[in-house]
Amino acid sequence: MPHVREGALHRLFHPRSVAFYGASSDPRKIGGRPLDFIKSTHFDGALYPINPQYQEVQGLKAYPTAEAIEGPVDMAIVAVPAPHVLAALEDCARKKVGGAVVLSAGFAEVGGQGLEWQRQITELARRTGMRVVGPNCMGSINVRRGLLGTFTPSAAGFGLVPGRISLVSQSGAFGGYCLSLIRQRGIGLNLWVTTGNQSDVDFADCVRFYADDEETDVIVGYVEAVTDKQRLVEALTLARERGKRIVMMKVGSSEAGAHAAASHTASLAGSDQVYDGLFRQYGVYRARTIDELFDVAYACSLARKPPQGNRLGLLTVSGGVGALMADAAADHGMDVAPMPDEAQRRLKAIVPFAGPRNPVDMTAQLVNDVTLFEKNFNIMLEEGGYDIVVAFLSSVGQVPALSDELLQQLKKVLARFADRTIIISMLATPEVRKLYEAAGVMVFDEPTRAVRAASALVRFARESARAEAADAPPPLPAGALPAPTKALNEVEAKTVLASAGIPVVREVLAATEDAAAKAAAQLGYPVALKIASVDIPHKSEVGGVLLALADETQLREGWRTLMKRVAERAPGARLDGAVVAPMVKRGVETIIGVNRDPVFGPVVMFGLGGVFVEAFKDVAFRVAPIGVAQARAMIDEVRGRVLLTGLRGQPPADEIALAEAIARVSVFAARNAEHIDSIDINPFVVLPAGEGGVALDALIVPRHH
Structure with a gap:
């Protein structure tokens, strides 16, 4: 009943009526907080406390069951002890409630009887079509509707600003912490949910729902482990098709972190490098810190248009900070091209003691002559041709009169250069920040974070362009042999691969x-x-x-x-x-491999030969199958790829042939997913441009069921 379950999910996120199981008159208790929170907001739906021990809860009529309620119920918040949760959900199902958020703990995370109770919740959801978030979760929020279906203290007093960002977190505590950060930074939020034990609604379901949500532009996710590859891939694909920008934090990259994540979610964690490859494959920005997670999401939510390129102009009132930003830009691969000579002369004519190259240093003279702001911007954007300009203004944002003058000039620049991105770095009061953001300008306290945000916008623009280009995996040749069911020697393995279109020696x-x-x-x-x-x-x-x-x-x-x-x-x-x-006399040795990931199935790997793989683990991954464009992206990600460009008089290598070989290996692996444990082509020698490449050795390990 896919359509029924999809509609139920909409009722859960956008309810017109909410029932509260275990509703308490004490707002300090978990059973009392969600009702108390929602009563204090502008939620315009009906509220139904359910508690057979009382006739009234928090000033509202109480009901013994959902069936006793006369009108329809879209959503239920369940905060009863674990042994009573299933009965509450059965009551919801009889009432045809769309979805339930189970805050109660004591299920799969504790094992024993809890595992059986959670299995029964999953069975009920599948049988009835009702969607269940949790158990053991922090709940859900719809900011525009004023729905605070959570008990986290982070929601107390509301204070949330409607925006275009929607967040999903597998961890309740992390989700609550993020909510506090969102409030503190004044970031606009749309939907928020924590998935807990994921008995029914999982991380991928929420990403998919956000992808279809018209009021969501940016999807923020915190993921510990994924157990269903297909659902996540479908969700990420839909989000990319809908033009949504996804920023995720995936924990478990270290051995200790992976163990903690697995024990916390009772889920199977896949290889961290595989997740990294998957995110790159589907245009997901992977944040490594919480600051980065929200800096990038914030920038994406305010960016007017994707940057056309990665030319970055730096405007500053401090030469030292300009150098700091330039260093950060280099670290992120941005092009800090110098201003044209004639433009530099014009800038010098305006402020003789300014630094006109790029970074462009206006010096503190800006305070004496605010018109320098617009003049510098116009010259940089028109003659410098920069796609993005990051301007450092120190603490100007704490002086309302001065910051307002600069904003009026900035609005003129924005109107004239509607296709460019402008980012301001300055210390600002909340009021000043809101005025700049309302004009479509993002504001960062710290300049290097502003530069990182700029690089993230460029990356999203590139990923979007790549997604629009046709990149279908190449077809297998008609005569391709099936994967072996028993071990093969080297020659036999290469014969199989050659039939799949991979060149061999x-x-x-x-x-x-x-x-x-x-x-x-x-x-x-x-x-x-x-x-x-x-x-x-x-x-x-x-x-x-x-x-x-x-x-x-x-x-x-x-x-x-x-x-x-x-x-x-x-x-x-x-x-x-x-x-x-x-002997192959010329060429660059590379490695093309396939490993079967426990979650994502066949995953194709690429790396340069020798110490780059053995010592530095310099490899890139993608979930099979992939097209040639994704294979080219894999090559670009490997640090040792410089060897392919031709060094010390050597000719450049045939990267087109290499990408085609990677793609064909991925297609063969995907077609034979149930029969292959691993493939190792080592080395695959890439010959000079135009001459192709050749597999010198190969190993295929069949999967033993």
């Missing part, structure tokens, strides 16, 4: 020394000689690889050496012989 599997010598003569020296055995997946560990054998004498000696090593180091291994392949 010419090679011969020789069963005898004479056969190897004949093959080497046909292929041409120098050659590589490698042990072929399904029992030795990592040949280098037994000394099973010899390179650059120059002639037949070296080849025959090499054959005997390999056979002796295997006999000594892997005496029980089954041998198919040895692989003879020509």
Whole structure:
């Protein structure tokens, strides 16, 4: 009943009537707080306390059950002891309540009987179509409706400003803390929910609902673990299609953090690097700190239009802070291009002792002549051609008269350059900040945070452009072989991959020394000689690889050496012989791999060969399958990619062929998701531009069910 459940979710977030199970006359208790909070707001719906022990609660008529209520009930807030929750939800179902928020604890998070109670809640939700948030959650909020369906002290006194940001948190305490920060910073909020144990409504459901919500532009999420890949991917895809900007914090990147997250949610945590790749794949900005989470969300909610590029102009009243901002811009990959020479001369003519290059230093002269503000902006935007300008004004925002004069000039600039983004960094009173924000200008206290926000806007603009470009995964060739059901040797593995469109090296599997010598003569020296055995997946560990054998004498000696090593180091291994392949003389060694993630299934990996993978873990991930554009993005994310550009006279590598190979590996893995545990193409040598690339070695590990 998908349509029924979707409608029920709308009733839960946008209710016209609310029932309160366990309603208390004491507003200090969990059962009393939500009712007390909502009574103090402008909520225009009906409120129904449910408590069979009382005829009245907090001045409102009380009911023994929801069925005793005459009118319809859209939403219920449940705050009764755990043993009584299921009965309350059954009452809701009989009343055809749209959704319930279960604040009560004592379920999967404590184990034992709690697990069984939570299983029954899930079964009820599936059977009836009623949506259930929680249990063990902090509740939900609709700011525009004045619905404070929560007991967190952060909601006391309301004080929330309607805005275009909606937040979902798997952690109740974190969600409450975020609510306090939102109030403190005066950030506009639309919807807020914490999902708790996720017996029914989970993180992905909320992201999907926000994606379809017309009053939400920015989705903020706090996630600890995901257990359903498909639902999350569908939600992120819908959000991207709807043009929503998503900013998320994913915890559990350290071993200790991952353990804490898993024990807290009783969920299976996937690899942190996989989450990182997934977020990049779907245009999600991953924040590493709480400040970053809300700085970026705030900037996205106020940005008038996406920046056209990453040219950043820096305007300042302090040379030192200008240098600080320039350093931050470099760290974030922004282009702090200097002003044109003629524009610099014009700026010097206005203020002879100014710094006109970029950062442009107006100096404290701005206080004596506020018209410098508009003049500098006009020159920077018109002649400098900057997509974004970040202006540092020190504490001007604490002087209302001066800040108002500057705002009037800024409005003229905004009207003239409607396609540009302007960010102000200054200490400001709440009143001044609101005036600037009303004009469409974001205000940051600290200048480097303003620069980081600018870089985030550029990244969103790039991701949006990438999403609009067609990036369908390439089709598998008609003759593609299925994934193996048993272990393969190297040659067999490469045969399977070659059928999927991945280029592999010419090679011969020789069963005898004479056969190897004949093959080497046909292929041409120098050659590589490698042990072929399904029992030795990592040949280098037994000394099973010899390179650059120059002639037949070296080849025959090499054959005997390999056979002796295997006999000594892997005496029980089954041998198919040895692989003879020509040496690839030029190219950059890379690694293309696939690992089966417990949550997301086949995940494709890319990295540069050698120490970049082993020592620095310099790799990028994507959830399979992907298209060539996403594969190119993976290449760009790897720090060692500079090796592909051509160094010390070497030609640039064929990145197009590399991206196509990555995409094809991802498609093969996705098509055979149920049968593959991992794929390792190491190395995949990328030849000079226009010459393609070639897999020199490969390993496919079948999945054992």
